[in-house]
Amino acid sequence: MTAELMNGKQLAASKQAEMKERVAKLASDGIVPGLAVILVGDNQASQTYVRSKQRSCEKAGIHSVLKQLSAETTEAELLSHIHELNQDPTIDGILVQLPLPKQISEQAVIEAISPEKDVDGFHPISIGKMMTGEKTFLPCTPHGIIELLRASNVEISGKHAVVVGRSNIVGKPVGQLLLNEHATVTYCHSRTPDLRAITKQADILVVAVGIAKLIKKEDVKPGAVVIDVGMNRDENGKLCGDVDFDDVESVASHLTPVPGGVGPMTITMLLENTIESALNRS
Numbered sequence: 511m512t513a514e515l516m517n518g519k520q521l522a523a524s525k526q527a528e529m530k531e532r533v534a535k536l537a538s539d540g541i542v543p544g545l546a547v548i549l550v551g552d553n554q555a556s557q558t559y560v561r562s563k564q565r566s567c568e569k570a571g572i573h574s575v576l577k578q579l580s581a582e583t584t585e586a587e588l589l590s591h592i593h594e595l596n597q598d599p600t601i602d603g604i605l606v607q608l609p610l611p612k613q614i615s616e617q618a619v620i621e622a623i624s625p626e627k628d629v630d631g632f633h634p635i636s637i638g639k640m641m642t643g644e645k646t647f648l649p650c651t652p653h654g655i656i657e658l659l660r661a662s663n664v665e666i667s668g669k670h671a672v673v674v675g676r677s678n679i680v681g682k683p684v685g686q687l688l689l690n691e692h693a694t695v696t697y698c699h700s701r702t703p704d705l706r707a708i709t710k711q712a713d714i715l716v717v718a719v720g721i722a723k724l725i726k727k728e729d730v731k732p733g734a735v736v737i738d739v740g741m742n743r744d745e746n747g748k749l750c751g752d753v754d755f756d757d758v759e760s761v762a763s764h765l766t767p768v769p770g771g772v773g774p775m776t777i778t779m780l781l782e783n784t785i786e787s788a789l790n791r792s
């Protein structure tokens with residue numbers, strides 16, 4: 511068996527082309543969606559992701575503003591930028607790029623963003639609504655994963671989904687979204703005894719732990735759908751996921767590549783949330 515590639519780059523491009531048309535229609539009604547991105551410090555990877563977000567906004571016709579702050583920024587300074595953006599009528603979405611320098615509480619920052627502009631879907635109100643299945647902004651990477659599964663016609667209902675990782679950004683919410691789609695969900699993490707015995711039971715396996723090539727073919731049930739959220743460098747400095755792609759390709763039925771899988775979908779769902787937020791303008 512050779513796994514079918516779940517091409518996030520291609521799906522993202524087609525969704526972004528549709529969004530460009532939606533944005534053009536909105537603009538003709540006098541509404542230009544606006545996204546503010548705040549980047550604190552000089553983390554290289556964060557700089558790349560933020561640039562990519564800005565480029566995608568520009569291509570789609572979304573107005574984007576970047577606030578670049580030094581690594582020494584205090585929590586109070588950052589909160590004051592957020593309060594200002596909460597009041598700005600040209601801004602529909604506010605995103606603070608994570609991780610933040612250690613003097614700043616991520617939770618305090620997330621909670622300062624108005625839930626109406628929480629296009630990352632990280633605010634406790636957004637998370638609560640996601641849990642109860644109410645309409646809300648969904649976290650971008652988990653939502654992108656669900657969209658990738660849908661586009662590949664993968665049945666979720668009734669399937670055993672195993673999530674490896676329990677971060678607030680990916681692991682916890684993707685498990686919740688899979689549960690909302692009627693999967694039976696098992697979470698695994700660093701203290702799970704015999705992790706591999708559990709991953710082997712998964713019909714849908716989502717791996718988001720940040721350990722290069724952790725998952726090998728022995729850890730995967732033949733025919734499973736494998737979603738790789740990892741973004742690591744291998745021994746040669748080449749970008750790779752948490753799944754050993756070349757190994758697992760021969761057992762999985764569907765597999766996301768890194769790069770070109772989940773990553774581009776993250777940015778696409780961010781644009782979608784920003785457009786939705788602009789539509790909610792009163």
Ligand SMILES: Nc1nc2c(c(=O)[nH]1)N[C@@H](CN(C=O)c1ccc(C(=O)N[C@@H](CCC(=O)O)C(=O)O)cc1)CN2
Pocket residue numbers: 558559562605606607608609630650651679741749768769770771772773774775776777
């Ligand atoms: N405020 C947020 N911070 C972070 C989030 C988030 O959703 N909101 N997620 C991640 C980083 N991230 C977006 O911010 C992100 C990661 C990866 C990609 C991506 O497209 N990756 C490419 C490869 C890029 C490369 O060459 O290095 C791919 O997978 O093809 C986009 C966005 C943490 N922080």
